[in-house]
Amino acid sequence: MNTFEHVINRKDSRSVKWGNMETVYGIDDASEVLPMWIADMDFATPQPIINAMKERLEHGVFGYSYICATCKDAVRTWLSSRHGWETKNEWMLFHHGVVPAIATVVETFTKQGDNVLITTPVYPPFFNVPGHQDRNIVECELKEENGQYSIDFNAFEKCLQQDIKVFILCHPHNPGGVVWTEAELRKILQLCKQYDVLVLSDEIHADLVLPGHKHIPLAMLAEEEGGKVITCIAPTKTFNLAGVQAAVMITDDEKLREALQKSAMAHGQMDLNAFAASALKSAFTECDEWLDQLLEVISSNIDYVISELTAAVPGINIHKPQATYLLWIDYRETGLSEEVMMDKLLNKGKLALEPGTKYGEAGRGFLRMNIATPRSVVEDGVKRFITAMS
Missing domain, CATH: 3.40.640.10 (Type I PLP-dependent aspartate aminotransferase-like (Major domain))
Known part of the structure; x- marks a missing residue:
């Protein structure tokens, strides 16, 4: 299977992203929560490394x-x-x-x-x-x-x-x-x-x-x-x-x-x-060739999320980034506060994204989403986001 399609179980690997959500988000049980927050990828490191x-x-x-x-x-x-x-x-x-x-x-x-x-x-x-x-x-x-x-x-x-x-x-x-x-x-x-x-x-x-x-x-x-x-x-x-x-x-x-x-x-x-x-x-x-393939995957995942979320959720706007595998999601037009938005995502959608104010007060009204993960996981994350906002 393509290395960018293979879903690797990262639980119980001392992964901050997958194993530390209870502490970071102040929730009792994160076993059903999908982490798309901290900036590391769910793809395996290139085989030559x-x-x-x-x-x-x-x-x-x-x-x-x-x-x-x-x-x-x-x-x-x-x-x-x-x-x-x-x-x-x-x-x-x-x-x-x-x-x-x-x-x-x-x-x-x-x-x-x-x-x-x-x-x-x-x-x-x-x-x-x-x-x-x-x-x-x-x-x-x-x-x-x-x-x-x-x-x-x-x-x-x-x-x-x-x-x-x-x-x-x-x-x-x-x-x-x-x-x-x-x-x-x-x-x-x-x-x-x-x-x-x-x-x-x-x-x-x-x-x-x-x-x-x-x-x-x-x-x-x-x-x-x-x-x-x-x-x-x-x-x-x-x-x-x-x-x-x-x-x-x-x-x-x-x-x-x-x-x-x-x-x-x-x-x-x-x-x-x-x-x-x-x-x-x-x-x-x-690892040049691996990186070139990765960038195509990231770009495709970004396009997918932008297309699906902006069509399905009123008030969501996303400007396609020029770099990184991180989406900066603008939800200001929804009229929701950060507290309400995070509650919906975590407790209803079972999705962990990062609140914009983590990046300073200038980030209020935004969310950061990590899409460096297999497409099936990205699709799951989009569904959870839509469920949270439905």
Whole structure:
């Protein structure tokens, strides 16, 4: 059976998505609830990656590991071939995930009480991580029109004038699914350079740009525009490896790298574990064809959900994302509050989606839905949504 059609039972596998809903949603029994919330896929990791991890497992010795040159070569070649970004091995620092990398960057380049800028609605760790480090979060709300987001650069510049130390860019954007244009990216760089703001560009969804759209690495434009940029990438979202934990921080600025390396030493941070290194290398050298097939499946699933839900449920509007496997569902025209909507979905439809306010107050009136799952499961989710709203 096609790997994208095969339904894998993920219960009892310590899956956050499938096994932790009682805690996340405050319900007594989630055994009948279908999870379409947290952003990992229900598809198996590509076979070449599994083979690489098996080979490492069968070696039998799991001592201290380091990132070899061939791992860095794999990252460099991937970025060149998929995105046209020419990097160097010495620009790379490795971490256990993009969220830990965000924490490291914020801790390294700001101090308690400093201002960190984000554009909302946005991925919750963008405000949770700096907030837990006692940094002040400055929110610049994105402009939204019919579910399509853009940056209000007048508001953005006013925010930058508030002594911002770091701007965290979600690129492509989660949850809105926006692939930022070259003009928008250049404007970001120009303004952040003008106000001496470090840009942390989270590009974990870069490889999940849907057919017809193109991701432009921010740092590639910074080579012309100038400014300070640290890019975070990972194979984990693209190849369903979140539990393996591997990410890369990339910057051509030697002083920034030295500061990050000092922070790693201060925390006793080691390189990636033996399995993560094997998975990363395989992902970036053996899985192009799998990814191309995945993107077609995601695009098809998105089209199906948009067609079915908007036709069956009055007041539901969905703008097709340009990237990610996440739908940002606009239910404002239903007139329902978030509390009522979530109650209907969980208790009547037995469907777990994410409430929009998880992404900031700017997300009120929206839901996030993960469609990276076999079509039969997507169809089940759509039926549950319709049942909830009937």
